[in-house]
Amino acid sequence: EPEVTQTPSHQVTQMGQEVILRCVPISNHLYFYWYRQILGQKVEFLVSFYNNEISEKSEIFDDQFSVERPDGSNFTLKIRSTKLEDSAMYFCATTQQGTNEKLFFGSGTQLSVL
Amino acid sequence: DAKTTQPPSMDCAEGRAANLPCNHSTISGNEYVYWYRQIHSQGPQYIIHGLKNNETNEMASLIITEDRKSSTLILPHATLRDTAVYYCIVRVGGGSEKLVFGKGTKLTVNP
Numbered sequence: 001e002p003e004v005t006q007t008p009s010h011q012v013t014q015m016g017q018e019v020i021l022r023c024v025p026i027s028n029h030l031y032f033y034w035y036r037q038i039l040g041q042k043v044e045f046l047v048s049f050y051n052n053e054i055s056e057k058s059e060i061f062d063d064q065f066s067v068e069r070p071d072g073s074n075f076t077l078k079i080r081s082t083k084l085e086d087s088a089m090y091f092c093a094t095t096q097q098g099t100n101e102k103l104f105f106g107s108g109t110q111l112s113v114l
Numbered sequence: 115d116a117k118t119t120q121p122p123s124m125d126c127a128e129g130r131a132a133n134l135p136c137n138h139s140t141i142s143g144n145e146y147v148y149w150y151r152q153i154h155s156q157g158p159q160y161i162i163h164g165l166k167n168n169e170t171n172e173m174a175s176l177i178i179t180e181d182r183k184s185s186t187l188i189l190p191h192a193t194l195r196d197t198a199v200y201y202c203i204v205r206v207g208g209g210s211e212k213l214v215f216g217k218g219t220k221l222t223v224n225p
Contacts, residue, residue: 004157033212037155042215042216042217043158043201043215044215045213045214048211048212056211089155091157093157093158103158103160104160105158107156107157108157110155
């Protein structure tokens with residue numbers, strides 16, 4: 001089965017630093033998402049992205065967060081100035097079409113902010 | 115908030131069927147029922163989804179009641195590798211609508 005690839009698998013950073021999490025979607029997928037999961041808590045939606053625009057974002061996705069697909073392949077999540085509470089597992093998900101399609105999730109990037 | 119209610123945990127013996135219930139009494143006519151699972155801290159994995167008819171694939175069966183207010187995910191022969199958190203999610207089948215995860219059911223398959 002095709003896979004969504006996320007890099008790095010682990011990222012350790014100092015508070016206030018910028019981080020970029022990368023995702024390679026499945027090749028013919030058009031809809032992209034970022035989710036996160038703080039240890040022991042629910043999987044939370046951050047943002048959805050389609051046709052080079054944000055479709056929807058949650059309250060968590062504030063001005064410190066941004067997404068882009070700079071080269072038509074990688075889909076990135078940038079956190080401009082990390083906080084301790086940004087420590088979480090971040091999952092990228094993609095789907096071919098938005099309608100009635102299953103989401104494929106990557107294996108995640110564990111972000112630790114010190 | 116999640117629109118579904120699931121028991122927090124269940125146990126099942128290896129080789130037996132695991133039946134995971136889900137209540138979604140406020141489901142709308144255009145909302146599908148999706149099931150995902152998360153093994154340890156891995157990314158959620160799609161299992162199955164349906165609108166109103168029962169569905170079966172290589173992983174599981176989905177039984178949806180006639181009034182669509184509840185459903186049951188059936189893993190016919192559970193293995194130790196099926197130990198995971200199972201999420202029942204309702205989602206409109208259109209656009210780029212997100213999945214809203216609840217706390218799910220922690221299924222433990224025992225040898």
